[in-house]
Amino acid sequence: MAQPKPPQKDAYALILEAIDSGTYRPGDRLVESELADRFGVSRTPIREALQRLETQSLLARDGRSLIVASLDHNQMAELYAVRTELEGLAARLAARHATEEEVRVLHDMVEDDRALMDDPAELARANRRFHKMIHLASHNRFLVQQLDLVHRSMALMATTSLAAEGRGENALAEHQAIVDAIAARNEDAAYQALRDHISVAFVTRLKQDTRETLG
Numbered sequence: 001m002a003q004p005k006p007p008q009k010d011a012y013a014l015i016l017e018a019i020d021s022g023t024y025r026p027g028d029r030l031v032e033s034e035l036a037d038r039f040g041v042s043r044t045p046i047r048e049a050l051q052r053l054e055t056q057s058l059l060a061r062d063g064r065s066l067i068v069a070s071l072d073h074n075q076m077a078e079l080y081a082v083r084t085e086l087e088g089l090a091a092r093l094a095a096r097h098a099t100e101e102e103v104r105v106l107h108d109m110v111e112d113d114r115a116l117m118d119d120p121a122e123l124a125r126a127n128r129r130f131h132k133m134i135h136l137a138s139h140n141r142f143l144v145q146q147l148d149l150v151h152r153s154m155a156l157m158a159t160t161s162l163a164a165e166g167r168g169e170n171a172l173a174e175h176q177a178i179v180d181a182i183a184a185r186n187e188d189a190a191y192q193a194l195r196d197h198i199s200v201a202f203v204t205r206l207k208q209d210t211r212e213t214l215g
Contacts, residue, residue, distance in 0.1 A: 012049040014039045019058065019068055020128075020155040022121070026070035030059065058152060071156050073209070080202040083150050084195050087131065090147060091178055091194035093138035095187040102137040106179045109133065110172060117168050130175060134194070137182070161204040174200065 015035060018024050030050060036043045050066055053059045060069040071079065094102075109130045116123040128151065135144045161167055174197040181189035 011035075011039065011041045011045040012052055014041070015046075015049050015053060016058075016152065016155070020152075021125075024068050026068050026156055028068045029062070029065045030068065031065075056149075056152065058156065069156050071153070076157070076205070076209075077202075079150065079153055080198065083147075083154070084198045084202075086143065086147050086150060087134075087198055088191045088195040090135050090138040090140075090143055091182065091190040092187045093140055093143065094134050095182045095185050095190040097139040098137035098182055102133065103179070103183045106130070106133055106137070106182065110175045110179055113172055113175070117172075120168065123168050123171075127171065134178070134182075157205065161201045161208065167201075167204055170200070171197070 015024075015030070024030065032043050032046050032050065035041075035046045035050075039046075050059060054061075054066060058069055059066045061067075098106075109126070113123060113126045113130070116126055131147075131151070135147045138144065174193065178190060178193045178197060181193050
């Protein structure tokens, strides 16, 4: 009896994760054959994934090539405006609907992340997990879907605001305030704490970009 074939890897998810992790950065060219070799996937699903990513504006055309897109100042401001509102809503709904187990996980995440203070890349990944947990704790599938789209676009930023001096420690304090508000079932406080957290992150990123632009 023939052995069943292993399931085909999700080319879209693999490329998206590579962009999100910084393997491919804004401006990098993506080549079908190279991606197929890297991920062990045939070229057809790679081609379909690239088309999907281009449709979502995560890839852009540079002549005949596809490159990882980048965000200009206005696009970044627009993205943060949407993210601020949606994240705030997620925190509000989490304060209303989160289970006790979900609140405990959020508490544990903040504590565990203190060990990552000297590793901005790992802290950035932990930060994404923390926010994703809040999204799930909102128990609103449509909001989670929209936030997934927003966070995909966040991957187009070449640096993390958590790399700024002192930002990691302050971010964890802000995370703790968000969790405390959710645990207290204080919807307004949770909403405002998460909005403030995103606002500070945006200001930090603007300062980073200004320094890099002006050299």
